[in-house]
Amino acid sequence: MLHYPTSQLTSKQAYKFLSGSIIPRPIAWVTTLNQEHGTINAAPFSFFNAVASDIPLVTLAVLRRADSIKDTARNILAANELVIHLVDDQVVESMNKTAASLEPEQSEITINEIETTASKSVTVPGITAAPIRMEARLHQYVPIKNHEEQIITDLFILEITDFHFAEAVFDKENEYILPEEFKPIARLAGNTYSHIAGLFDLKRPD
Numbered sequence: 001m002l003h004y005p006t007s008q009l010t011s012k013q014a015y016k017f018l019s020g021s022i023i024p025r026p027i028a029w030v031t032t033l034n035q036e037h038g039t040i041n042a043a044p045f046s047f048f049n050a051v052a053s054d055i056p057l058v059t060l061a062v063l064r065r066a067d068s069i070k071d072t073a074r075n076i077l078a079a080n081e082l083v084i085h086l087v088d089d090q091v092v093e094s095m096n097k098t099a100a101s102l103e104p105e106q107s108e109i110t111i112n113e114i115e116t117t118a119s120k121s122v123t124v125p126g127i128t129a130a131p132i133r134m135e136a137r138l139h140q141y142v143p144i145k146n147h148e149e150q151i152i153t154d155l156f157i158l159e160i161t162d163f164h165f166a167e168a169v170f171d172k173e174n175e176y177i178l179p180e181e182f183k184p185i186a187r188l189a190g191n192t193y194s195h196i197a198g199l200f201d202l203k204r205p206d
Helices: 011-021 071-079 092-097
Strands: 028-034 039-045 048-052 057-063 081-086 132-145 151-165 185-187 193-195
Touching: 028 057, 028 071, 039 057, 039 071, 057 132, 071 081, 071 132, 071 151, 081 151
Parallel strands: none
Antiparallel strands: 028 039, 028 081, 048 057, 057 151, 081 132, 132 151, 185 193
């Protein structure tokens, strides 16, 4: 086995090792509202996952660059709400376009002509074409600091208030999401993405 002590890694190496090892990762395509400018921001993040179900909670980690907070993180802290979308082939190109760096007053939604729809519980609109979307409110904010006490990641624990499913990806009778119909896009490392394939079942031991 090749061995790399993390004390000797650069930030770039650590990111490469994490993003290349922890795969595939779900993509949270997030819309937020910039209250100062009234613009809707959209951006994708792959440091994202579920953490609880009694209260439906997910985590979203927004990494900082040069100690600069990103628009999405700033908007969540200001408004305490957002909409999370999951990504399939239909929206992956639009999702990728919203990864571009823009000024806070510029809207990725407007620039890329992405259709939105009104939400039920939050003021932030959702992206119409996404197969699954989740309206959410801020449950807990954890500023993650480095050894020098600088914030390096804005970690959000978010409570889902509403689920929305495209009819094609949802078995309404059994209340199952159908992965073979959903066909989610997953994040790997660099510029690489993947589909899920080769589904199989394993019975859990008693």
